[in-house]
Amino acid sequence: MSEDYQRLLDSTIDHLQSLKARGTRFLSIETDTLALLQNVAPTRVAAPAPARPVAPERIFSAETPIIAPAAPVIVEIPIGPILSREEKEVAMAELRAKAMVCEKCPHLARTRKNVVFGVGDIHSPLMFVGEAPGADEDAQGEPFVGAAGQLLTKMIVAMGFTRDSVYIANILKCRPDTPGQTYGNRKPTPEEMNTCLPYVQTQIDIIKPKAIVGLGATAIEGFFGKGAGITRMRGKFLTYRGIPFMPTFHPAYLLRNQANTEKRKVWEDLLQVMETLGVTISDKQRGYFLKS
Numbered sequence: 001m002s003e004d005y006q007r008l009l010d011s012t013i014d015h016l017q018s019l020k021a022r023g024t025r026f027l028s029i030e031t032d033t034l035a036l037l038q039n040v041a042p043t044r045v046a047a048p049a050p051a052r053p054v055a056p057e058r059i060f061s062a063e064t065p066i067i068a069p070a071a072p073v074i075v076e077i078p079i080g081p082i083l084s085r086e087e088k089e090v091a092m093a094e095l096r097a098k099a100m101v102c103e104k105c106p107h108l109a110r111t112r113k114n115v116v117f118g119v120g121d122i123h124s125p126l127m128f129v130g131e132a133p134g135a136d137e138d139a140q141g142e143p144f145v146g147a148a149g150q151l152l153t154k155m156i157v158a159m160g161f162t163r164d165s166v167y168i169a170n171i172l173k174c175r176p177d178t179p180g181q182t183y184g185n186r187k188p189t190p191e192e193m194n195t196c197l198p199y200v201q202t203q204i205d206i207i208k209p210k211a212i213v214g215l216g217a218t219a220i221e222g223f224f225g226k227g228a229g230i231t232r233m234r235g236k237f238l239t240y241r242g243i244p245f246m247p248t249f250h251p252a253y254l255l256r257n258q259a260n261t262e263k264r265k266v267w268e269d270l271l272q273v274m275e276t277l278g279v280t281i282s283d284k285q286r287g288y289f290l291k292s
């Protein structure tokens, strides 16, 4: 399979997954096109490949049910989890092993204390993604353990989850270096995030959560490129790799701005995520941060 073909196939899969996440159940497709796709698709599911876990034949399978024989043919797209629990664990362990020795950014590999891969339940329906480890995370090898992380943990508990029952990761797996500085953090550059992006993309593909919460402007830019800005983008679901993706403010922002109005904005974003996950929401939870 040529690289161009593989790239085209990947974008088609992304597009189909995003349609499915937005509720599309059926797709119109010409009979000839369907026949062509069935010819190029391999005939059996390949062994799990972390970099591209969605095998094309899962989308255009030979058994794809044709719902309406009249033209245009309507095809239901069976996009679902394709890795068993064991396969997920193997795939994630392999990915972790690769990340732990990664030197794609030599300046970061030289200065890091630890690679901060990700933590939590890889079978969770809920994933949080931030930008990059800070000094605390670098020291402990775990994302979101500093002050912002402690607030994130409280937010997770308020949603009815525990830190262990969700998955937490960053786009960048190494702490951005701060040459000449003895304290403080710096934002990851777009180049650094781009270089590291395949790791978090593969984490998402392996976990296949039912919802992702993107924390802060930098993370949102890392995933979607420069957009309307977090203030305009937060609170509205996007789709990333076929998964509903909620952009919201970074917990560090809430530490700097402790107004209940700002906490309420983040909380409303999280309430939407809880609704998407189908978790029970109490009246008490619905009312958090309403009083100023």
Ligand code: URA
Residues within 6 Å of the ligand: 130, 131, 132, 133, 134, 137, 142, 143, 144, 145, 146, 148, 149, 170, 215
């Ligand atoms: N901020 C992030 O975006 N990630 C962390 O892990 C810690 C702080």
